[in-house]
Amino acid sequence: MRRSGGERKPREERWAELIEVATQVFYEKGYDGASLQDIADRLGMLKGSLYYYIQSKEDLLFDVISSVHRDGLAVIRARAELPGDPLQRLENVIVGHVEHTCRNLVPTAVFLHELSALPPDRRVEVLGNEHAYQGVFRGLIEAGQAEGLVRTDIDPRLAALSVLGSTNWVYRWFRPGGAFSADQIATELAGMAVRGIATPDALAARGV
Amino acid sequence: MRRSGGERKPREERWAELIEVATQVFYEKGYDGASLQDIADRLGMLKGSLYYYIQSKEDLLFDVISSVHRDGLAVIRARAELPGDPLQRLENVIVGHVEHTCRNLVPTAVFLHELSALPPDRRVEVLGNEHAYQGVFRGLIEAGQAEGLVRTDIDPRLAALSVLGSTNWVYRWFRPGGAFSADQIATELAGMAVRGIATPDALAARGV
Numbered sequence: 001m002r003r004s005g006g007e008r009k010p011r012e013e014r015w016a017e018l019i020e021v022a023t024q025v026f027y028e029k030g031y032d033g034a035s036l037q038d039i040a041d042r043l044g045m046l047k048g049s050l051y052y053y054i055q056s057k058e059d060l061l062f063d064v065i066s067s068v069h070r071d072g073l074a075v076i077r078a079r080a081e082l083p084g085d086p087l088q089r090l091e092n093v094i095v096g097h098v099e100h101t102c103r104n105l106v107p108t109a110v111f112l113h114e115l116s117a118l119p120p121d122r123r124v125e126v127l128g129n130e131h132a133y134q135g136v137f138r139g140l141i142e143a144g145q146a147e148g149l150v151r152t153d154i155d156p157r158l159a160a161l162s163v164l165g166s167t168n169w170v171y172r173w174f175r176p177g178g179a180f181s182a183d184q185i186a187t188e189l190a191g192m193a194v195r196g197i198a199t200p201d202a203l204a205a206r207g208v
Numbered sequence: 209m210r211r212s213g214g215e216r217k218p219r220e221e222r223w224a225e226l227i228e229v230a231t232q233v234f235y236e237k238g239y240d241g242a243s244l245q246d247i248a249d250r251l252g253m254l255k256g257s258l259y260y261y262i263q264s265k266e267d268l269l270f271d272v273i274s275s276v277h278r279d280g281l282a283v284i285r286a287r288a289e290l291p292g293d294p295l296q297r298l299e300n301v302i303v304g305h306v307e308h309t310c311r312n313l314v315p316t317a318v319f320l321h322e323l324s325a326l327p328p329d330r331r332v333e334v335l336g337n338e339h340a341y342q343g344v345f346r347g348l349i350e351a352g353q354a355e356g357l358v359r360t361d362i363d364p365r366l367a368a369l370s371v372l373g374s375t376n377w378v379y380r381w382f383r384p385g386g387a388f389s390a391d392q393i394a395t396e397l398a399g400m401a402v403r404g405i406a407t408p409d410a411l412a413a414r415g416v
Contacts, residue, residue, distance in 0.1 A: 032240060032241050033240050113321070154396060154399070155388070155392075157387070158388060158396050159396075161378075162377075163374070165374040165375070165376065165377025165378070165380075166377075168373065168377065169372065169373025169374075170369075170373070172373075173369055180363070180366060184366075185366060188366045188367075188370070189370050191362075191404075192362065192367065192370055195403055195405075196401065196403045200411075
Protein backbone atom coordinates (compact mmCIF):
# COMPACT_ATOMS: atom_id res chain seq x y z
CA MET A 1 0.00 0.00 0.00
CA ARG A 2 1.38 3.44 -0.88
CA ARG A 3 1.32 6.24 1.64
CA SER A 4 -0.24 9.40 0.36
CA GLY A 5 3.11 11.07 0.94
CA GLY A 6 4.88 13.66 3.08
CA GLU A 7 3.80 14.32 6.66
CA ARG A 8 0.17 13.50 6.04
CA LYS A 9 -0.93 10.26 7.55
CA PRO A 10 -3.17 8.05 5.48
CA ARG A 11 -6.83 8.18 6.31
CA GLU A 12 -7.04 4.74 7.88
CA GLU A 13 -4.14 5.47 10.22
CA ARG A 14 -5.74 8.74 11.28
CA TRP A 15 -9.00 6.89 11.83
CA ALA A 16 -7.35 4.30 14.07
CA GLU A 17 -5.78 7.11 16.11
CA LEU A 18 -9.08 8.91 16.33
CA ILE A 19 -10.82 5.81 17.66
CA GLU A 20 -8.06 5.15 20.16
CA VAL A 21 -8.20 8.70 21.49
CA ALA A 22 -12.02 8.75 21.55
CA THR A 23 -12.00 5.50 23.55
CA GLN A 24 -9.64 6.97 26.11
CA VAL A 25 -11.58 10.25 26.40
CA PHE A 26 -14.93 8.44 26.78
CA TYR A 27 -13.33 6.27 29.45
CA GLU A 28 -11.91 9.21 31.40
CA LYS A 29 -14.79 11.67 31.14
CA GLY A 30 -17.77 9.43 30.37
CA TYR A 31 -19.60 9.77 27.08
CA ASP A 32 -21.82 12.60 28.28
CA GLY A 33 -18.92 14.51 29.74
CA ALA A 34 -16.65 14.11 26.69
CA SER A 35 -16.80 16.61 23.83
CA LEU A 36 -15.53 16.46 20.26
CA GLN A 37 -13.40 19.44 21.27
CA ASP A 38 -11.66 17.28 23.92
CA ILE A 39 -10.94 14.64 21.31
CA ALA A 40 -9.72 17.12 18.71
CA ASP A 41 -7.47 18.80 21.30
CA ARG A 42 -5.86 15.54 22.22
CA LEU A 43 -5.22 14.71 18.56
CA GLY A 44 -3.88 18.18 17.86
CA MET A 45 -6.59 18.66 15.22
CA LEU A 46 -9.16 21.34 14.67
CA LYS A 47 -12.58 20.24 15.81
CA GLY A 48 -13.94 21.01 12.35
CA SER A 49 -11.53 18.48 10.81
CA LEU A 50 -13.20 15.68 12.76
CA TYR A 51 -16.21 16.06 10.51
CA TYR A 52 -14.09 14.70 7.69
CA TYR A 53 -14.30 11.36 9.53
CA ILE A 54 -17.58 11.40 11.42
CA GLN A 55 -20.91 13.18 11.55
CA SER A 56 -21.34 13.18 15.32
CA LYS A 57 -19.89 12.14 18.67
CA GLU A 58 -22.36 9.26 18.62
CA ASP A 59 -20.63 7.88 15.51
CA LEU A 60 -17.43 7.59 17.51
CA LEU A 61 -19.13 5.83 20.41
CA PHE A 62 -20.81 3.46 17.98
CA ASP A 63 -17.47 2.59 16.42
CA VAL A 64 -15.70 2.08 19.74
CA ILE A 65 -18.47 -0.14 21.05
CA SER A 66 -19.10 -2.11 17.90
CA SER A 67 -15.37 -2.77 17.33
CA VAL A 68 -14.70 -4.24 20.75
CA HIS A 69 -17.91 -6.25 20.60
CA ARG A 70 -17.22 -7.54 17.09
CA ASP A 71 -13.64 -8.51 17.90
CA GLY A 72 -14.62 -10.23 21.14
CA LEU A 73 -17.40 -12.09 19.41
CA ALA A 74 -15.01 -13.24 16.69
CA VAL A 75 -12.66 -14.58 19.37
CA ILE A 76 -15.34 -16.60 21.15
CA ARG A 77 -17.01 -17.85 17.98
CA ALA A 78 -13.70 -19.13 16.65
CA ARG A 79 -13.02 -20.91 19.95
CA ALA A 80 -16.53 -22.34 20.07
CA GLU A 81 -15.72 -24.20 16.86
CA LEU A 82 -12.42 -25.72 17.93
CA PRO A 83 -12.42 -29.50 18.36
CA GLY A 84 -13.69 -30.92 21.63
CA ASP A 85 -16.89 -31.71 23.48
CA PRO A 86 -19.20 -28.84 24.43
CA LEU A 87 -17.63 -28.47 27.89
CA GLN A 88 -14.13 -28.28 26.49
CA ARG A 89 -15.29 -25.77 23.93
CA LEU A 90 -17.04 -23.72 26.61
CA GLU A 91 -13.86 -23.71 28.65
CA ASN A 92 -11.94 -22.50 25.59
CA VAL A 93 -14.50 -19.80 24.93
CA ILE A 94 -14.30 -18.53 28.51
CA VAL A 95 -10.52 -18.41 28.39
CA GLY A 96 -10.67 -16.45 25.12
CA HIS A 97 -13.26 -14.04 26.46
CA VAL A 98 -11.31 -13.30 29.63
CA GLU A 99 -8.05 -12.82 27.75
CA HIS A 100 -9.77 -10.49 25.27
CA THR A 101 -11.22 -8.49 28.16
CA CYS A 102 -7.85 -8.21 29.89
CA ARG A 103 -6.19 -7.05 26.65
CA ASN A 104 -8.96 -4.51 25.99
CA LEU A 105 -9.81 -3.11 29.40
CA VAL A 106 -10.51 0.46 28.32
CA PRO A 107 -12.74 -0.26 25.29
CA THR A 108 -14.50 -2.97 27.32
CA ALA A 109 -15.23 -0.47 30.08
CA VAL A 110 -16.60 2.01 27.51
CA PHE A 111 -18.71 -0.77 25.98
CA LEU A 112 -20.15 -1.81 29.35
CA HIS A 113 -20.67 1.71 30.72
CA GLU A 114 -21.87 3.55 27.66
CA LEU A 115 -23.84 1.03 25.62
CA SER A 116 -27.04 2.56 26.97
CA ALA A 117 -26.01 5.96 25.56
CA LEU A 118 -26.57 4.59 22.05
CA PRO A 119 -30.10 4.86 20.66
CA PRO A 120 -32.00 1.55 20.68
CA ASP A 121 -31.57 0.82 16.95
CA ARG A 122 -27.80 1.18 17.09
CA ARG A 123 -27.69 -0.87 20.27
CA VAL A 124 -29.50 -3.68 18.45
CA GLU A 125 -27.08 -3.27 15.54
CA VAL A 126 -24.18 -3.91 17.93
CA LEU A 127 -25.63 -6.69 20.05
CA GLY A 128 -27.80 -8.48 17.53
CA ASN A 129 -31.39 -9.13 18.44
CA GLU A 130 -30.51 -12.33 20.16
CA HIS A 131 -27.60 -11.11 22.25
CA ALA A 132 -25.03 -12.89 20.16
CA TYR A 133 -22.45 -13.06 22.93
CA GLN A 134 -24.74 -14.69 25.43
CA GLY A 135 -25.94 -16.99 22.64
CA VAL A 136 -22.50 -18.57 22.18
CA PHE A 137 -22.29 -19.50 25.87
CA ARG A 138 -25.88 -20.65 26.00
CA GLY A 139 -25.54 -22.75 22.83
CA LEU A 140 -22.59 -24.67 24.25
CA ILE A 141 -24.37 -25.20 27.57
CA GLU A 142 -27.42 -26.57 25.76
CA ALA A 143 -25.22 -28.80 23.60
CA GLY A 144 -23.58 -30.03 26.80
CA GLN A 145 -26.96 -30.87 28.29
CA ALA A 146 -27.90 -32.82 25.15
CA GLU A 147 -24.72 -34.89 25.52
CA GLY A 148 -25.15 -35.50 29.25
CA LEU A 149 -22.16 -33.33 30.15
CA VAL A 150 -24.09 -30.45 31.72
CA ARG A 151 -26.61 -30.87 34.52
CA THR A 152 -30.21 -30.64 33.39
CA ASP A 153 -31.28 -28.94 36.62
CA ILE A 154 -29.68 -25.67 35.57
CA ASP A 155 -31.26 -23.20 33.19
CA PRO A 156 -28.91 -22.61 30.22
CA ARG A 157 -29.76 -18.93 30.06
CA LEU A 158 -29.12 -18.38 33.76
CA ALA A 159 -25.90 -20.35 33.52
CA ALA A 160 -24.78 -18.26 30.54
CA LEU A 161 -25.55 -15.05 32.43
CA SER A 162 -23.66 -16.34 35.46
CA VAL A 163 -20.57 -17.09 33.37
CA LEU A 164 -20.81 -13.75 31.57
CA GLY A 165 -21.08 -11.96 34.90
CA SER A 166 -18.10 -13.69 36.42
CA THR A 167 -15.97 -13.06 33.32
CA ASN A 168 -17.13 -9.56 32.35
CA TRP A 169 -16.57 -8.39 35.91
CA VAL A 170 -12.84 -8.90 35.34
CA TYR A 171 -12.71 -5.50 33.61
CA ARG A 172 -13.41 -3.89 37.01
CA TRP A 173 -10.57 -5.43 38.94
CA PHE A 174 -7.88 -6.74 36.56
CA ARG A 175 -4.75 -4.60 36.43
CA PRO A 176 -1.89 -5.49 34.09
CA GLY A 177 1.14 -6.34 36.21
CA GLY A 178 -1.08 -6.95 39.25
CA ALA A 179 -1.39 -10.01 41.48
CA PHE A 180 -2.86 -12.25 38.77
CA SER A 181 -1.94 -12.71 35.12
CA ALA A 182 -4.66 -12.68 32.47
CA ASP A 183 -3.78 -16.28 31.78
CA GLN A 184 -4.23 -17.36 35.41
CA ILE A 185 -7.54 -15.53 35.74
CA ALA A 186 -8.83 -17.01 32.50
CA THR A 187 -7.90 -20.55 33.48
CA GLU A 188 -9.31 -20.34 37.02
CA LEU A 189 -12.59 -18.69 36.02
CA ALA A 190 -13.08 -21.22 33.24
CA GLY A 191 -12.42 -24.10 35.61
CA MET A 192 -14.91 -22.82 38.19
CA ALA A 193 -17.57 -22.20 35.56
CA VAL A 194 -17.22 -25.66 34.03
CA ARG A 195 -17.26 -27.43 37.40
CA GLY A 196 -20.28 -25.38 38.39
CA ILE A 197 -22.43 -26.75 35.61
CA ALA A 198 -20.97 -30.17 34.71
CA THR A 199 -22.64 -33.46 35.60
CA PRO A 200 -20.84 -35.68 38.13
CA ASP A 201 -20.05 -38.14 35.31
CA ALA A 202 -18.53 -35.43 33.14
CA LEU A 203 -16.44 -34.23 36.08
CA ALA A 204 -15.25 -37.76 36.84
CA ALA A 205 -14.32 -38.26 33.16
CA ARG A 206 -12.33 -35.02 33.24
CA GLY A 207 -10.54 -36.22 36.36
CA VAL A 208 -11.24 -33.02 38.33
CA MET B 209 -43.19 9.20 67.95
CA ARG B 210 -45.11 12.45 67.58
CA ARG B 211 -45.31 14.16 64.24
CA SER B 212 -44.27 17.76 64.31
CA GLY B 213 -47.82 18.55 63.22
CA GLY B 214 -49.86 19.86 60.30
CA GLU B 215 -48.71 19.37 56.71
CA ARG B 216 -45.07 19.43 57.53
CA LYS B 217 -43.39 16.06 57.27
CA PRO B 218 -40.87 15.19 59.93
CA ARG B 219 -37.27 15.60 58.99
CA GLU B 220 -36.45 11.89 58.79
CA GLU B 221 -39.33 11.24 56.43
CA ARG B 222 -38.26 14.12 54.22
CA TRP B 223 -34.72 12.78 54.28
CA ALA B 224 -35.85 9.30 53.18
CA GLU B 225 -37.80 10.87 50.31
CA LEU B 226 -34.84 13.00 49.35
CA ILE B 227 -32.56 9.97 49.19
CA GLU B 228 -35.10 7.98 47.19
CA VAL B 229 -35.51 10.77 44.66
CA ALA B 230 -31.77 11.42 44.45
CA THR B 231 -31.17 7.71 43.79
CA GLN B 232 -33.67 7.74 40.96
CA VAL B 233 -32.29 10.95 39.42
CA PHE B 234 -28.68 9.72 39.63
CA TYR B 235 -29.81 6.49 37.98
CA GLU B 236 -31.63 8.21 35.13
CA LYS B 237 -29.21 11.04 34.40
CA GLY B 238 -25.95 9.77 35.82
CA TYR B 239 -24.29 11.59 38.71
CA ASP B 240 -22.52 14.11 36.46
CA GLY B 241 -25.67 14.84 34.51
CA ALA B 242 -27.92 15.22 37.56
CA SER B 243 -28.27 18.58 39.31
CA LEU B 244 -29.60 19.55 42.72
CA GLN B 245 -32.17 21.55 40.76
CA ASP B 246 -33.46 18.31 39.14
CA ILE B 247 -33.80 16.73 42.56
CA ALA B 248 -35.50 19.76 44.12
CA ASP B 249 -37.91 19.98 41.17
CA ARG B 250 -38.93 16.38 41.55
CA LEU B 251 -39.52 16.85 45.28
CA GLY B 252 -41.47 20.08 44.71
CA MET B 253 -38.95 21.92 46.88
CA LEU B 254 -36.88 25.00 46.33
CA LYS B 255 -33.29 24.14 45.58
CA GLY B 256 -32.19 26.34 48.47
CA SER B 257 -34.18 24.20 50.91
CA LEU B 258 -32.01 21.18 50.06
CA TYR B 259 -29.18 22.87 51.93
CA TYR B 260 -31.14 22.30 55.11
CA TYR B 261 -30.31 18.60 54.60
CA ILE B 262 -27.03 18.50 52.73
CA GLN B 263 -24.04 20.61 51.86
CA SER B 264 -23.49 19.30 48.32
CA LYS B 265 -24.65 16.88 45.63
CA GLU B 266 -21.75 14.69 46.66
CA ASP B 267 -23.31 14.27 50.12
CA LEU B 268 -26.36 12.75 48.47
CA LEU B 269 -24.30 10.35 46.36
CA PHE B 270 -22.32 9.36 49.42
CA ASP B 271 -25.51 8.58 51.32
CA VAL B 272 -27.07 6.59 48.45
CA ILE B 273 -23.94 4.55 47.97
CA SER B 274 -23.09 4.01 51.60
CA SER B 275 -26.68 2.99 52.48
CA VAL B 276 -26.99 0.28 49.87
CA HIS B 277 -23.50 -0.97 50.64
CA ARG B 278 -24.07 -0.97 54.42
CA ASP B 279 -27.42 -2.76 54.13
CA GLY B 280 -26.07 -5.36 51.70
CA LEU B 281 -23.07 -5.96 53.91
CA ALA B 282 -25.31 -6.40 56.95
CA VAL B 283 -27.32 -9.02 55.02
CA ILE B 284 -24.30 -11.06 54.02
CA ARG B 285 -22.54 -10.74 57.39
CA ALA B 286 -25.62 -11.99 59.19
CA ARG B 287 -25.89 -14.94 56.81
CA ALA B 288 -22.19 -15.73 57.11
CA GLU B 289 -22.79 -16.35 60.81
CA LEU B 290 -25.73 -18.70 60.48
CA PRO B 291 -25.07 -22.33 61.48
CA GLY B 292 -23.50 -24.61 58.89
CA ASP B 293 -20.16 -25.49 57.38
CA PRO B 294 -18.34 -22.81 55.37
CA LEU B 295 -19.81 -24.02 52.05
CA GLN B 296 -23.35 -23.92 53.41
CA ARG B 297 -22.71 -20.46 54.82
CA LEU B 298 -21.24 -19.29 51.52
CA GLU B 299 -24.31 -20.58 49.73
CA ASN B 300 -26.50 -18.66 52.18
CA VAL B 301 -24.45 -15.51 51.71
CA ILE B 302 -24.74 -15.71 47.93
CA VAL B 303 -28.50 -16.19 48.13
CA GLY B 304 -28.80 -13.17 50.42
CA HIS B 305 -26.59 -11.03 48.22
CA VAL B 306 -28.54 -11.85 45.05
CA GLU B 307 -31.88 -11.25 46.74
CA HIS B 308 -30.67 -7.92 48.13
CA THR B 309 -29.47 -6.91 44.66
CA CYS B 310 -32.78 -7.85 43.05
CA ARG B 311 -34.72 -5.88 45.68
CA ASN B 312 -32.44 -2.85 45.28
CA LEU B 313 -31.72 -2.68 41.56
CA VAL B 314 -31.66 1.10 41.25
CA PRO B 315 -29.44 1.93 44.24
CA THR B 316 -27.19 -1.01 43.31
CA ALA B 317 -26.81 0.39 39.80
CA VAL B 318 -25.94 3.82 41.23
CA PHE B 319 -23.45 2.20 43.60
CA LEU B 320 -21.76 0.24 40.83
CA HIS B 321 -21.77 3.04 38.23
CA GLU B 322 -20.99 6.06 40.38
CA LEU B 323 -18.70 4.83 43.12
CA SER B 324 -15.77 6.24 41.19
CA ALA B 325 -17.40 9.70 41.30
CA LEU B 326 -16.70 9.85 45.05
CA PRO B 327 -13.31 11.19 46.12
CA PRO B 328 -10.89 8.46 47.26
CA ASP B 329 -11.30 9.09 51.00
CA ARG B 330 -15.09 8.77 50.87
CA ARG B 331 -14.76 5.67 48.67
CA VAL B 332 -12.57 4.07 51.33
CA GLU B 333 -15.11 5.12 53.97
CA VAL B 334 -17.78 3.18 52.05
CA LEU B 335 -15.84 0.09 51.07
CA GLY B 336 -13.50 -0.26 54.00
CA ASN B 337 -9.82 -0.59 53.31
CA GLU B 338 -10.10 -4.31 52.92
CA HIS B 339 -13.08 -4.43 50.60
CA ALA B 340 -15.42 -5.70 53.26
CA TYR B 341 -17.85 -7.30 50.83
CA GLN B 342 -15.22 -9.33 49.05
CA GLY B 343 -13.73 -10.20 52.44
CA VAL B 344 -16.87 -12.05 53.56
CA PHE B 345 -16.80 -14.30 50.49
CA ARG B 346 -13.07 -14.80 50.68
CA GLY B 347 -13.15 -15.60 54.40
CA LEU B 348 -15.69 -18.37 53.89
CA ILE B 349 -13.75 -19.77 50.93
CA GLU B 350 -10.58 -19.86 53.03
CA ALA B 351 -12.43 -21.47 55.93
CA GLY B 352 -13.74 -24.04 53.44
CA GLN B 353 -10.21 -24.79 52.28
CA ALA B 354 -9.07 -25.26 55.87
CA GLU B 355 -11.84 -27.81 56.40
CA GLY B 356 -11.19 -29.69 53.14
CA LEU B 357 -14.47 -28.54 51.61
CA VAL B 358 -13.00 -26.15 49.03
CA ARG B 359 -10.35 -27.15 46.50
CA THR B 360 -6.88 -25.94 47.35
CA ASP B 361 -6.01 -25.38 43.66
CA ILE B 362 -8.16 -22.27 43.51
CA ASP B 363 -7.10 -18.87 44.76
CA PRO B 364 -9.61 -17.63 47.38
CA ARG B 365 -9.39 -14.05 46.15
CA LEU B 366 -10.00 -15.03 42.52
CA ALA B 367 -12.85 -17.28 43.56
CA ALA B 368 -14.41 -14.46 45.61
CA LEU B 369 -14.12 -12.09 42.64
CA SER B 370 -15.67 -14.70 40.37
CA VAL B 371 -18.66 -15.13 42.69
CA LEU B 372 -19.04 -11.37 43.12
CA GLY B 373 -18.97 -10.92 39.36
CA SER B 374 -21.56 -13.56 38.68
CA THR B 375 -23.87 -12.20 41.40
CA ASN B 376 -23.33 -8.44 40.98
CA TRP B 377 -23.99 -8.79 37.26
CA VAL B 378 -27.58 -9.66 38.09
CA TYR B 379 -28.34 -5.93 38.43
CA ARG B 380 -27.81 -5.60 34.67
CA TRP B 381 -30.30 -8.20 33.54
CA PHE B 382 -32.80 -8.97 36.31
CA ARG B 383 -36.24 -7.48 35.76
CA PRO B 384 -39.00 -7.91 38.35
CA GLY B 385 -41.77 -9.97 36.78
CA GLY B 386 -39.36 -11.28 34.12
CA ALA B 387 -38.49 -14.84 33.16
CA PHE B 388 -36.74 -15.65 36.45
CA SER B 389 -37.69 -14.88 40.05
CA ALA B 390 -35.09 -13.44 42.41
CA ASP B 391 -35.38 -16.62 44.41
CA GLN B 392 -34.66 -18.87 41.42
CA ILE B 393 -31.69 -16.76 40.32
CA ALA B 394 -30.27 -16.71 43.84
CA THR B 395 -30.56 -20.46 44.25
CA GLU B 396 -29.09 -21.34 40.86
CA LEU B 397 -26.17 -18.90 41.06
CA ALA B 398 -25.35 -20.12 44.58
CA GLY B 399 -25.44 -23.73 43.44
CA MET B 400 -23.13 -23.10 40.50
CA ALA B 401 -20.70 -21.12 42.63
CA VAL B 402 -20.50 -23.77 45.34
CA ARG B 403 -20.05 -26.63 42.87
CA GLY B 404 -17.38 -24.60 41.08
CA ILE B 405 -15.12 -24.48 44.10
CA ALA B 406 -16.03 -27.51 46.24
CA THR B 407 -13.81 -30.57 46.58
CA PRO B 408 -15.11 -33.83 45.10
CA ASP B 409 -15.57 -35.16 48.65
CA ALA B 410 -17.61 -32.16 49.72
CA LEU B 411 -19.77 -32.49 46.62
CA ALA B 412 -20.32 -36.18 47.26
CA ALA B 413 -21.26 -35.46 50.88
CA ARG B 414 -23.77 -32.86 49.69
CA GLY B 415 -25.22 -35.38 47.25
CA VAL B 416 -25.01 -33.09 44.25
